[in-house]
């Protein structure tokens with residue numbers, strides 16, 4: 001039997017531990033949304049640091065409680081930085097979050113994402129099309145050979161990524177979070193649907209990226225599954241609240257960061273979630 005109350009207690013623990021301990025979660029992430037990722041990490045109580053170079057990725061992997069890797073805007077140096085950092089994370093057993101942004105574009109991205117299969121990210125976070133394409137690239141159930149990602153955007157529904165998400169979580173032994181109007185989080189045994197958020201989140205770039213960065217902050221203090229659930233829940237809660245205070249995307253983003261900062265552990269745990277067994 002699934003104990004929802006136990007999951008909610010663990011969410012509360014994760015939020016409180018992060019606010020008390022200010023864990024470092026380093027990132028190698030895209031240049032479009034880097035600032036938003038760092039600010040969201042700080043708003044929930046974490047500490048942020050962004051780097052590009054191989055030895056600096058290794059340094060943060062070892063120094064931080066968890067690491068965020070986002071493939072958004074690849075640079076030549078990432079051919080060395082990303083596999084090097086991911087291997088250090090895997091070898092040291094440190095949690096790491098992979099956001100396979102724009103999977104399908106270019107050969108370096110494909111090559112790097114293929115390599116990550118063996119370094120088993122603790123949380124894979126992406127929109128539905130990215131999750132389906134990654135399962136396809138790794139030869140897992142629910143995946144497709146051809147990416148339906150349109151640039152960085154999804155063309156698939158969250159539900160269409162269910163089998164891929166479960167297969168990825170079973171492969172990594174961690175968790176997978178699929179974002180969309182309703183979010184889906186799985187550890188391969190349970191599937192949780194998290195409600196909330198706002199349509200404005202599609203009108204500002206980086207809500208997905210920053211969600212991944214926040215998941216890394218929580219992964220420094222909780223299991224991958226609870227980290228994925230907690231980050232998704234606080235995003236849905238803060239998105240709802242910000243929508244009530246803003247009437248356009250720019251002011252929404254400002255209100256959202258404030259609500260991320262203000263959300264209590266209990267309110268985050270109480271954000272609507274539905275649980276089913278795989």
Ligand SMILES: Nc1ncnc2c1ncn2[C@@H]1O[C@H](COP(=O)(O)OP(=O)(O)OP(=O)(O)O)[C@@H](O)[C@H]1O
Nearest residue numbers: 127179180181197198199201205206207208209235
């Ligand atoms: N229509 C919507 N209604 C409610 N919440 C939404 C909606 N669309 C996205 N969200 C929320 O926005 C956040 C980011 O999800 P999204 O699927 O847009 O990520 P993404 O496509 O990877 O974004 P990006 O690549 O721009 O960072 C999640 O918390 C998700 O719940």
Ligand SMILES: Cc1ncsc1CCO
Nearest residue numbers: 030032072073101152206
């Ligand atoms: C728009 C964009 N392009 C590369 S990364 C990024 C941020 C959203 O994923």
Ligand SMILES: [Mg+2]
Nearest residue numbers: 101152208209
């Ligand atoms: Mg994205």
